[in-house]
Amino acid sequence: MRIALFVTCLVDALYPRVGQATVTLLERLGHEVVFPAGQTCCGQMHVNSGYPREALTLVRHHVDVFEDAEVIVAPSGSCAGSVRHQHAALARDAGDDALAVRADAVAARTVELSELLVDVLGVEDVGAYYPHRVTYHPTCHSLRVLRVGDRPLRLLRRVAGMTLLELPEAATCCGFGGTFAVKNAATSTAMLADKMRHIVGTGAEVATAGDASCLMHIGGGLSRLGAPTRTVHLAEILASTAAAPS
Amino acid sequence: MSRAFLGIPAIGVPAAGPAALGAPTVGVPTVGAAAPPGVGHLHASRPFPAAARDALADPQLRRNLGHATGVIRAKRAAAVAELDDWEQLRLAGEAIKRSTMASLDTHLVRLEAEVTARGGTVHWARDAREANAIVTGLVRSTGADEVVKVKSMATQEIGLNEALAAAGITAVETDLAELIIQLGEDRPSHILVPAIHRNRGEIRDLFLRTMPDVDPQLAAEPRQLAMAARAHLRRTFLRARVAVSGANLAIAETGTLAVVESEGNGRMCLTLPDTLITVMGIEKVLPSWSDLEVFLQLLPRSSTGERMNPYTSLWTGVTPGDGPRAFHLVLLDNGRTAALADRVGRDALHCIRCSACLNVCPVYERTGGHAYGSIYPGPIGAVLSPQLTGLHRGSDGGGGGATFNASLPFASSLCGACFDACPVRIDIPSLLVRLRAAAVDAARDAQRLPTPEALSMAAAAHVMSSPARFAAAESASRLARLAGRRTGRLSALPWPLSAWTATRDAPRPPAETFRQWWSRTHPDRP
Numbered sequence: 001m002r003i004a005l006f007v008t009c010l011v012d013a014l015y016p017r018v019g020q021a022t023v024t025l026l027e028r029l030g031h032e033v034v035f036p037a038g039q040t041c042c043g044q045m046h047v048n049s050g051y052p053r054e055a056l057t058l059v060r061h062h063v064d065v066f067e068d069a070e071v072i073v074a075p076s077g078s079c080a081g082s083v084r085h086q087h088a089a090l091a092r093d094a095g096d097d098a099l100a101v102r103a104d105a106v107a108a109r110t111v112e113l114s115e116l117l118v119d120v121l122g123v124e125d126v127g128a129y130y131p132h133r134v135t136y137h138p139t140c141h142s143l144r145v146l147r148v149g150d151r152p153l154r155l156l157r158r159v160a161g162m163t164l165l166e167l168p169e170a171a172t173c174c175g176f177g178g179t180f181a182v183k184n185a186a187t188s189t190a191m192l193a194d195k196m197r198h199i200v201g202t203g204a205e206v207a208t209a210g211d212a213s214c215l216m217h218i219g220g221g222l223s224r225l226g227a228p229t230r231t232v233h234l235a236e237i238l239a240s241t242a243a244a245p246s
Numbered sequence: 247m248s249r250a251f252l253g254i255p256a257i258g259v260p261a262a263g264p265a266a267l268g269a270p271t272v273g274v275p276t277v278g279a280a281a282p283p284g285v286g287h288l289h290a291s292r293p294f295p296a297a298a299r300d301a302l303a304d305p306q307l308r309r310n311l312g313h314a315t316g317v318i319r320a321k322r323a324a325a326v327a328e329l330d331d332w333e334q335l336r337l338a339g340e341a342i343k344r345s346t347m348a349s350l351d352t353h354l355v356r357l358e359a360e361v362t363a364r365g366g367t368v369h370w371a372r373d374a375r376e377a378n379a380i381v382t383g384l385v386r387s388t389g390a391d392e393v394v395k396v397k398s399m400a401t402q403e404i405g406l407n408e409a410l411a412a413a414g415i416t417a418v419e420t421d422l423a424e425l426i427i428q429l430g431e432d433r434p435s436h437i438l439v440p441a442i443h444r445n446r447g448e449i450r451d452l453f454l455r456t457m458p459d460v461d462p463q464l465a466a467e468p469r470q471l472a473m474a475a476r477a478h479l480r481r482t483f484l485r486a487r488v489a490v491s492g493a494n495l496a497i498a499e500t501g502t503l504a505v506v507e508s509e510g511n512g513r514m515c516l517t518l519p520d521t522l523i524t525v526m527g528i529e530k531v532l533p534s535w536s537d538l539e540v541f542l543q544l545l546p547r548s549s550t551g552e553r554m555n556p557y558t559s560l561w562t563g564v565t566p567g568d569g570p571r572a573f574h575l576v577l578l579d580n581g582r583t584a585a586l587a588d589r590v591g592r593d594a595l596h597c598i599r600c601s602a603c604l605n606v607c608p609v610y611e612r613t614g615g616h617a618y619g620s621i622y623p624g625p626i627g628a629v630l631s632p633q634l635t636g637l638h639r640g641s642d643g644g645g646g647g648a649t650f651n652a653s654l655p656f657a658s659s660l661c662g663a664c665f666d667a668c669p670v671r672i673d674i675p676s677l678l679v680r681l682r683a684a685a686v687d688a689a690r691d692a693q694r695l696p697t698p699e700a701l702s703m704a705a706a707a708h709v710m711s712s713p714a715r716f717a718a719a720e721s722a723s724r725l726a727r728l729a730g731r732r733t734g735r736l737s738a739l740p741w742p743l744s745a746w747t748a749t750r751d752a753p754r755p756p757a758e759t760f761r762q763w764w765s766r767t768h769p770d771r772p
Contacts, residue, residue, distance in 0.1 A: 007760050009710065013720045014753050016760035023764075034771060035764045041710040046703055048660060050682030054707035061711045144662030173608045177659025184657060185745040186299045190308075190612040191659070192750070220750030223735055 002032045004069035008079045009041035015212045021239035038065040044082035059087045072110045077142025080112040114151040129242040131161035135204035139211040165202040176217035192221045210234045280636035281581035286374040286405040289649040290619025294657040297617040318605045321551025338540045339670040343596035353498040360501025364563025366573040378409035390488045396512040397421035398492025400525045402621045420511040429456040435615030437601040489515035493526040502562045506555045522570040529595040544669035548600035581634030594629045596670045603664035625664035628654040629677040637688040655681035730754030
């Protein structure tokens with residue numbers, strides 16, 4: 001299958017290894033990955049900060065770039081969630097019904113990585129090998145906007161050599177929330193502290209999730225504390241093999 | 247004074263201001279004013295981030311809240327899991343609320359007619375001041391200087407107790423938790439469990455200090471504390487001549503009011519005194535008796551995590567020889583028709599005050615209710631309070647101090663737990679996002695000059711709408727690699743990102759962006 005990668009601005013600029021792992025994984029599974037070069041950002045930060053007009057420019061750009069793609073995958077529940085649940089609504093609110101129809105069409109073909117693997121490609125065992133103790137944090141938007149359910153866990157359970165440790169109160173937010181982490185830094189940090197306590201308590205070497213943004217938050221906190229747990233994106237675990245470990 | 251001034255505002259019709267009480271305007275698009283400042287408890291007096299910081303610094307509060315919300319969350323989850331048709335019930339609740347709001351004027355006029363036909367009197371209050379004046383006048387006309395109260399959010403919203411006190415009338419809260427708040431001269435911090443921020447030990451100490459004839463050996467044990475409150479309240483119940491209540495819902499077709507509660511204090515207030523005065527927000531009306539089936543299932547399971555609440559009181563007008571001799575219903579607007587005028591924002595009026603969204607909210611669980619300022623805290627409060635009051639910032643100009651309700655829609659990580667828990671499926675995260683845009687617009691209008699944030703958002707949109715500009719910005723940001731070259735992480739960034747690095751490291755930009763890697767490794771591909 002020819003799959004268009006929407007790598008997301010955060011991964012592009014700060015976590016290229018997550019995009020690389022997504023490409024490695026999908027190519028290993030025998031698929032063709034394309035990277036529409038004009039792509040930038042879904043505009044979620046603008047919408048969620050109260051700037052829908054500025055976001056609309058980015059929505060129009062995103063639709064222009066991805067309109068011809070057959071399937072679009074993002075290694076992010078949050079950015080895929082914005083494309084699916086915010087783009088057309090923004091266009092409609094702005095009175096641009098033509099753009100809304102086009103945005104709806106792009107949204108219908110946009111999936112997050114675990115949805116692509118389980119639902120579109122019909123695979124749960126991706127042939128990964130990752131000999132580590134891992135705990136999984138289901139990010140809010142993958143869970144409650146996209147409703148990915150246990151798809152990431154089904155993929156992780158088939159990873160050879162890995163010990164999957166259950167995270168207490170897993171479904172509770174880590175406190176990132178985009179600009180919330182800065183505007184309400186104290187509350188965000190209080191939420192992060194509880195998330196980190198649960199993660200470290202599992203004894204895991206690695207905390208994983210499907211969103212680089214939440215991992216940036218959790219990982220930034222763990223690093224500041226000097227905690228023994230590091231953060232690794234789901235795509236990096238699934239891309240790892242015995243021959244080419246990540 | 248019993249004349250309807252309310253009508254469903256037509257979408258797109260600008261607010262006409264409060265219509266004159268002298269003329270019936272049912273069916274005519276009219277919108278009341280926002281809830282006035284300086285009266286009641288709807289306005290945050292400090293920005294949420296500052297109030298939250300203080301709350302977060304109190305470890306006892308954190309423990310009390312964490313424990314209590316955890317217990318209620320688990321109870322609710324179990325009560326909801328029992329029902330195979332829970333999602334259908336939620337859909338039914340949402341559908342009934344949506345259709346009721348679409349013809350609220352009709353249902354309210356019907357309610358007024360039915361209550362009146364059964365011997366009650368209906369009063370219309372445009373705002374908190376009018377409602378307080380109506381209730382104060384009614385109590386005065388009975389000659390009583392004391393009223394017993396059923397726990398009620400509407401009377402907390404309008405600051406009725408303070409208004410009555412100013413008129414020399416003592417209001418006695420009879421719900422255990424509200425009594426704890428009243429005796430401690432405290433403020434409620436939760437819709438359902440107003441004293442959730444207090445633990446047993448703190449309550450025992452309060453009772454020993456404030457109840458004149460309490461047993462000095464009183465233990466910090468729930469049953470002993472409840473019995474002490476019972477003894478304390480009993481004398482008041484038996485002598486009270488006037489009761490004031492709120493209402494969980496009202497049935498338009500029969501003129502019936504309903505209060506659901508757990509302690510039986512409500513039943514005492516609703517049946518013992520000669521005069522009963524009920525203050526109800528206009529959004530609480532339901533069209534028909536059969537709607538009770540849905541809401542009497544949704545409400546107790548969502549609020550206390552019970553299949554059924556212990557006491558459900560329903561009353562219709564007055565009944566000779568049984569219950570109060572006089573019944574007054576005060577219908578309160580106080581910003582509700584203004585909220586109703588917003589096609590999307592009106593969903594916040596569907597709220598049945600179950601407080602399930604508070605108990606699942608990771609922000610509420612850590613800051614507690616006082617940080618929100620308004621009597622309506624948590625996710626629903628963050629969308630309801632600013633809609634009732636408007637989003638203006640700073641001094642209210644009305645002598646009531648400052649109001650910072652514009653900061654409330656930002657008090658959320660948009661995690662979505664509130665929407666999943668809401669029994670009437672209010673999409674609180676989407677409402678929060680819309681209100682953020684309204685708050686940004688209000689700030690823009692007030693300032694005339696763009697804020698630093700607005701400038702950076704516009705700049706970011708400009709950069710990100712062009713791949714060339716975005717790639718150039720990425721290259722520039724890699725200058726930060728210099729800062730993190732020793733540790734591989736950034737521990738101090740300039741404002742506003744200093745708020746991030748105060749407690750969290752930031753990633754060091756990579757040597758190569760993804761798009762650079764892609765063009766290097768896939769030169770023949772798009």
